[in-house]
Amino acid sequence: MSDANSCLFYQSRTPRPFLDYGEGIYLFDETGKRYIDGSSGAMVSNIGHSNPRVLAKMKAQMDKATFGYRLHFRTHPSEDLAAKTVAMTPEGLDRVFFVSGGSEAVESAVKLARQYAVTQGQSSRHRVISRFPSYHGCTFGALDLTGYDPLREPFAPMLEGMPKVAAPATYLDRDDLSEEERGLKYAELLRDRILEEGPENVLAFLMEPVGGASTGALVAPDSYYGRVREICDEFGVLLIYDEVMTGAGRTGKFLAAEHWGITPDIVAMSKGFGAGYAPLGAIVASARLVEPVLDAGGFLHGFTYAGNPLACSAGLAVLEELEDQGLIGNAAKMGEVLMAGLRELMDRYPFIGDVRGKGLLTAFEFVSDRATLAPLPPSLDAHARLVELAYERGLIIYSRRTRGGTAGDHFLIAPPLIITEAQIGDIMAILRDALDAFAKEAGLPIAE
Numbered sequence: 001m002s003d004a005n006s007c008l009f010y011q012s013r014t015p016r017p018f019l020d021y022g023e024g025i026y027l028f029d030e031t032g033k034r035y036i037d038g039s040s041g042a043m044v045s046n047i048g049h050s051n052p053r054v055l056a057k058m059k060a061q062m063d064k065a066t067f068g069y070r071l072h073f074r075t076h077p078s079e080d081l082a083a084k085t086v087a088m089t090p091e092g093l094d095r096v097f098f099v100s101g102g103s104e105a106v107e108s109a110v111k112l113a114r115q116y117a118v119t120q121g122q123s124s125r126h127r128v129i130s131r132f133p134s135y136h137g138c139t140f141g142a143l144d145l146t147g148y149d150p151l152r153e154p155f156a157p158m159l160e161g162m163p164k165v166a167a168p169a170t171y172l173d174r175d176d177l178s179e180e181e182r183g184l185k186y187a188e189l190l191r192d193r194i195l196e197e198g199p200e201n202v203l204a205f206l207m208e209p210v211g212g213a214s215t216g217a218l219v220a221p222d223s224y225y226g227r228v229r230e231i232c233d234e235f236g237v238l239l240i241y242d243e244v245m246t247g248a249g250r251t252g253k254f255l256a257a258e259h260w261g262i263t264p265d266i267v268a269m270s271k272g273f274g275a276g277y278a279p280l281g282a283i284v285a286s287a288r289l290v291e292p293v294l295d296a297g298g299f300l301h302g303f304t305y306a307g308n309p310l311a312c313s314a315g316l317a318v319l320e321e322l323e324d325q326g327l328i329g330n331a332a333k334m335g336e337v338l339m340a341g342l343r344e345l346m347d348r349y350p351f352i353g354d355v356r357g358k359g360l361l362t363a364f365e366f367v368s369d370r371a372t373l374a375p376l377p378p379s380l381d382a383h384a385r386l387v388e389l390a391y392e393r394g395l396i397i398y399s400r401r402t403r404g405g406t407a408g409d410h411f412l413i414a415p416p417l418i419i420t421e422a423q424i425g426d427i428m429a430i431l432r433d434a435l436d437a438f439a440k441e442a443g444l445p446i447a448e
């Protein structure tokens with residue numbers, strides 16, 4: 001059923017209430033009902049809702065100027081935000097380009113890579129390899145890089161058909177390899193694909209360091225990350241990390257890349273970067289790439305709203321909150337508490353087959369059989385039903401029905417980075433209640 005109104009065409013199975021206000025990790029609807037924002041919306045609201053310091057800084061900017069076109073004026077918020085972003089990212093990522101969302105960030109990263117290659121006399125490089133499954137956005141370029149068929153199907157004839165390699169959904173693998181060997185095995189798929197495409201044609205490899213919406217917090221074995229970097233370097237292929245979901249502290253480091261000591265050539269960020277206070281995103285790139293492009297006449301790309309002073313004042317205030325409140329460290333700490341809670345759920349619910357994640361980007365996945373990891377029957381509509389049962393009980397979680405090439409129900413738990421241990425306890429209590437109700441409805445066993 002879709003909500004009956006004329007200005008939106010979002011589909012929702014159940015009518016949604018009108019949002020009234022937000023406060024910290026909570027959202028309140030117009031009837032006064034309170035919801036724990038257990039997924040930070042779509043992994044966006046990293047510093048929680050209605051932070052008064054952020055609002056005050058935005059208001060101060062609003063009173064001065066909300067817009068000044070970037071070709072007409074420099075602005076302090078945009079330059080200060082760029083400097084702060086560079087200071088918070090690892091060395092070697094030293095130039096920032098602003099956008100207003102995740103798809104824009106991904107497209108900007110790819111176009112920068114392409115223009116750089118052209119300046120290097122490598123015009124044949126135009127193929128961008130990404131992974132399956134993956135999500136990189138819904139605009140044409142980003143959609144072509146997205147490995148998720150249901151979203152691509154109607155548009156397939158209009159897409160170039162960029163190459164994909166399997167994302168390392170190693171929890172589904174049934175072989176005798178060690179985790180390290182599995183990571184290397186998946187990295188070799190990239191090498192094989194580069195050779196198949198012809199290295200001279202391959203521009204870049206694009207990956208989410210921790211999978212998001214499409215894979216449910218998929219973390220690769222440690223060995224994967226370094227080997228992918230080596231393979232890219234071997235063939236002069238640029239490495240682009242899509243940190244739209246993982247960036248700005250979500251996984252317990254400012255960039256997820258830092259967990260593995262990787263410096264990508266370009267990083268795309270959005271979601272937590274504006275944290276819901278403004279539509280904002282950025283690419284952060286190595287000066288080695290940017291300088292030749294500027295020398296050759298500039299980046300042939302840019303969005304009207306990009307880098308506007310109001311959005312940048314919000315972004316700057318968000319990064320200041322991350323630092324002042326020590327929220328990135330809290331994400332690492334609370335992530336462990338949350339993961340321990342999710343692992344405990346596995347003792348009670350045999351139909352939870354896997355629990356995974358990094359920092360406060362965590363997920364659990366349903367199976368009908370832990371031995372085979374076969375998914376639950378689609379007729380149970382588990383991914384939608386558990387979300388509804390949690391919502392009724394005042395907890396917002398995020399779900400999808402896709403995994404490693406097969407359909408499986410997974411659920412993301414990714415609360416704001418300000419969350420406390422007691423609040424994680426509240427999430428787990430509601431989640432258990434919702435899981436009990438789901439098991440009862442679906443006729444699935446519970447280990448009491």
Ligand code: PMP
Binds near residue numbers: 101
């Ligand atoms: N990349 C990733 C990893 C994402 O998770 C998303 C959004 N879910 C996007 C890109 C696209 O972002 P947006 O919806 O802001 O365009």
